[in-house]
Amino acid sequence: MNELLIEMKNLSRVFRRDGVEIQVLRDINLRVFSSDFISLMGPSGSGKSTLLNIIAGIDRPSGGELRVLDADLISMNEDQLAGWRNRHVGFVFQHFNLIPVLTAFGNVELPLLLTPLSKKERREHVMTALNLVGLTDRADHYPRQLSGGQEQRVAIARAIVTDPTFILADEPTGDLDAESAEEVLKVLAGLNDQFQKTIVLVTHDPRAAAYAHIRHYLDKGVLIQKEHAPLSVT
Amino acid sequence: MIPLRYNIGSLWVRRTGTMMAVLGIGLTVSIVVTMMELVHGLESTFVDTGQEDNLIVIRQGGLNEVNSYFGRDVYPTVRFLPGIAKGADGEPLVVGEAIVIINHTRDNGQPSNMLVRGTSAMGFYLRPEVRIVEGRRFRPGLREVNVSRSLSNRFQNLKLGDSIRMSRSDWKVVGIFDAGGTAYDSELWASYEEICQDWDRAFYSSILLKAESAEAAESIRKRIADDQRIHLQAVPQRKYYQEQTSASVGIKGLGYFIAVVMGIGASFAAMNMMYGAVMSRSKEVATLRSLGFRRRHILASFMMESILVGLAGGILGCLLALPIHGVSTGTASFQSLSEILFNFRITPEILFKGLLFATLVGALGGFLPARRAARMRLMDIMKE
Numbered sequence: 352m353n354e355l356l357i358e359m360k361n362l363s364r365v366f367r368r369d370g371v372e373i374q375v376l377r378d379i380n381l382r383v384f385s386s387d388f389i390s391l392m393g394p395s396g397s398g399k400s401t402l403l404n405i406i407a408g409i410d411r412p413s414g415g416e417l418r419v420l421d422a423d424l425i426s427m428n429e430d431q432l433a434g435w436r437n438r439h440v441g442f443v444f445q446h447f448n449l450i451p452v453l454t455a456f457g458n459v460e461l462p463l464l465l466t467p468l469s470k471k472e473r474r475e476h477v478m479t480a481l482n483l484v485g486l487t488d489r490a491d492h493y494p495r496q497l498s499g500g501q502e503q504r505v506a507i508a509r510a511i512v513t514d515p516t517f518i519l520a521d522e523p524t525g526d527l528d529a530e531s532a533e534e535v536l537k538v539l540a541g542l543n544d545q546f547q548k549t550i551v552l553v554t555h556d557p558r559a560a561a562y563a564h565i566r567h568y569l570d571k572g573v574l575i576q577k578e579h580a581p582l583s584v585t
Numbered sequence: 586m587i588p589l590r591y592n593i594g595s596l597w598v599r600r601t602g603t604m605m606a607v608l609g610i611g612l613t614v615s616i617v618v619t620m621m622e623l624v625h626g627l628e629s630t631f632v633d634t635g636q637e638d639n640l641i642v643i644r645q646g647g648l649n650e651v652n653s654y655f656g657r658d659v660y661p662t663v664r665f666l667p668g669i670a671k672g673a674d675g676e677p678l679v680v681g682e683a684i685v686i687i688n689h690t691r692d693n694g695q696p697s698n699m700l701v702r703g704t705s706a707m708g709f710y711l712r713p714e715v716r717i718v719e720g721r722r723f724r725p726g727l728r729e730v731n732v733s734r735s736l737s738n739r740f741q742n743l744k745l746g747d748s749i750r751m752s753r754s755d756w757k758v759v760g761i762f763d764a765g766g767t768a769y770d771s772e773l774w775a776s777y778e779e780i781c782q783d784w785d786r787a788f789y790s791s792i793l794l795k796a797e798s799a800e801a802a803e804s805i806r807k808r809i810a811d812d813q814r815i816h817l818q819a820v821p822q823r824k825y826y827q828e829q830t831s832a833s834v835g836i837k838g839l840g841y842f843i844a845v846v847m848g849i850g851a852s853f854a855a856m857n858m859m860y861g862a863v864m865s866r867s868k869e870v871a872t873l874r875s876l877g878f879r880r881r882h883i884l885a886s887f888m889m890e891s892i893l894v895g896l897a898g899g900i901l902g903c904l905l906a907l908p909i910h911g912v913s914t915g916t917a918s919f920q921s922l923s924e925i926l927f928n929f930r931i932t933p934e935i936l937f938k939g940l941l942f943a944t945l946v947g948a949l950g951g952f953l954p955a956r957r958a959a960r961m962r963l964m965d966i967m968k969e
C-alpha cells in the first residue's frame with residue numbers, strides 16, 4: 352500500500368474582501384497517496400489554485416485539518432514553510448514563470464542554490480533534470496529563445512531538480528498549443544510512471560486530466576466527484 | 586543565495602534606467618572624490634613641510650609666524666643656545682626671519698594676499714626642499730625677490746625679470762624656486778635686511794634653527810619655554826606645519842556637508858530606479874519565493890542589485906575625478922589670509938573611500954525598495 356502523503360479533513364478557506372466573506376473552499380476531504388497522479392478540474396474561480404496553494408504551503412486554510420507528510424503545515428512559520436517547499440514541492444505554473452535573464456540551466460539550478468550541494472553536484476543534478484525533459488541541448492538558451500512547450504519543460508526540470516515529494520502543476524498546459532501540451536503531459540506522466548512522483552495536476556482540459564489516475568472535481572469550493580482511471584479520452 | 590547573475594541580467598534589461606542611476610551616482614562620487622583630493626592636497630602640503638631636528642621659534646602664545654613678532658635683542662640668546670648644530674664654518678645653523686603680508690593681483694584680476702619671507706642664505710640652507718629652478722637667489726643689499734613657481738604662474742608680474750611693487754620700492758624677480766609641494770611653494774622670499782628697511786621695522790617673526798639631534802632639539806625647546814625673559818616658544822618644524830592643517834578645516838566641513846547632501850540626492854536616484862525594478866518584477870519575486878527562497882533572500886538580492894549600481898557609479902565617479910590629480914589651486918589660509926597653493930592629490934585610500942561612499946549610496950537607496958519586495962505577500966503576487 353502506498354504511503355499517505357496528504358490528508359485534508361473538513362478543510363475550508365474563506366477570503367475577506369471589502370468586508371465581504373467569500374467561502375472559496377468548504378469541507379474538503381482529500382487523501383493523496385505516494386505515486387498518485389491526481390487531476391483537479393473545475394470551472395474558473397472554483398478554488399483549484401487555492402487548494403493547490405494550500406498544499407504547497409503558499410496559502411493557509413481557514414479551518415479544518417491538514418497534514419502533509421505528517422507535518423502540520425498550519426503551525427509552521429513562513430521560513431519553515433519556505434524550506435519545506437524547497438525540499439518537498441516542485442511547482443509548475445501556467446505561465447512557466449522562468450526568470451527571463453537566466454538561462455535554462457540557471458533557472459533549473461535556482462532551487463539547488465538553497466541546498467548544500469557543491470557547484471559540481473548542482474551541475475550534475477541540473478543536467479539530469481534537463482535530460483529527463485529532453486532539453487540538455489538547450490541548457491544555455493534563454494527563455495525567450497525557447498518555444499512555449501520547451502519553456503514549460505524547463506519549468507518542470509526546475510520543479511523536479513531537488514527530487515521533491517510532489518509535483519504541483521497549476522494549469523501547466525493552459526498557455527500551450529495542443530502539440531506542446533501533449534509533450535508536457537507526457538513528461539509529467541513519465542515522471543509518475545518511471546520515478547513514482549506524486550503529481551497533483553490542476554487543469555481545465557479534460558484531455559490533460561485523462562493522464563491522471565484519479566480525477567477530482569471542484570465546484571464552488573466543494574470537492575464533488577471522485578473518479579478512478581484508467582479512462583480513455585473521447 | 587539568489588545568484589548575482591540574476592541582478593546583473595535584470596539591470597541590463599532595464600539598462601536605460603540603470604545607466605541614469607549610475608550616471609547620477611557617478612557624478613556625485615566624482616564631486617566627492619574631487620573634494621577629498623582637494624582636502625588631501627591641502628593637508629599634505631603642510632604635512633610634507635619641514636625637516637627633522639629643525640625648530641621654529643615664535644612668540645609665546647602666537648599661533649604661527651604671521652602672528653608672531655619680537656625684537657632683535659632676543660636673537661643672540663637663541664643663537665647661542667647649546668645643542669644647535671654648527672655649519673662647516675663653525676657658525677650655528679640659525680636664521681632669523683621676518684614675515685610680511687602683501688596684497689597682489691592674481692592672473693584672473695582678483696586681489697589676494699601673499700606671504701613674503703625675509704631671510705638669508707641660511708634660510709635656503711635649512712630648507713633644502715627649496716630649490717632655485719630658474720634665475721638665481723636674491724642678493725643681500727638689493728631689492729630682489731625669489732618667487733615660487735606656483736605663485737609665479739598664478740599672479741601678475743611675477744615672471745622672471747618682472748618687477749613688483751612692495752611697500753616703498755620696486756623689487757625685481759631674479760629667481761624662481763620650487764619647494765616640492767610644501768608650504769613654501771606659497772611664498773615670496775627676499776633679503777631679511779631689505780624687508781626690515783623697506784617696512785621700517787626692526788623685528789623678527791620667527792627664528793629657524795637646526796638642532797644637533799632629536800634630544801638636543803627637545804632640550805632647546807625646554808630651555809626656550811623655561812626662559813621667562815624672552816617669551817618665546819620653539820616648535821619642531823614638522824609639527825608646526827602639521828598644526829597648520831587647520832587651514833583645511835573649513836573646506837573639510839563644507840566638503841562633508843556637500844557629500845552628505847549630494848549622497849542623499851544620489852540615493853534617491855537609486856531608490857527611484859530600484860522601486861521601478863521591484864514593481865516590474867513582483868512575479869519573479871513570487872517565483873523565487875515559491876521555489877523556497879525566503880524574504881531575507883529577496884531583501885539581500887535587491888540590496889545587492891542596488892549596491893552594484895552604486896559601485897558602478899563609484900567606479901565611474903573615480904574615473905571622472907582622476908584627471909584632476911596634480912592640478913594646482915589655491916585657497917586663503919585661515920590664519921594669515923594669504924594664498925596657499927597646493928595640488929589636488931589622489932591616493933588609493935581616497936579612491937577606496939569614494940567606492941565606499943558609492944556603496945553606501947546604493948545601499949541607502951536600495952533599502953526601502955528591497956524591503957518592499959521582501960514584504961510582498963506571496964499569495965498576492967502569485968496572482969499577477
Ligand SMILES: Nc1ncnc2c1ncn2[C@@H]1O[C@H](COP(=O)(O)OP(=O)(O)O)[C@@H](O)[C@H]1O
Nearest residue numbers: 366368375394395396397398399400401402964
Ligand atoms: N487572495 C485572495 N483574496 C480574495 N479572494 C481570493 C484570493 N485568492 C483567490 N480568491 C478568490 O477565490 C476564488 C477561487 O480562486 P482560485 O482558487 O484562483 O480559482 P481557480 O484556480 O479554480 O480558478 C475566486 O473567486 C477568487 O476571486
Ligand SMILES: [Mg+2]
Nearest residue numbers: 399400401521
Ligand atoms: Mg487557477
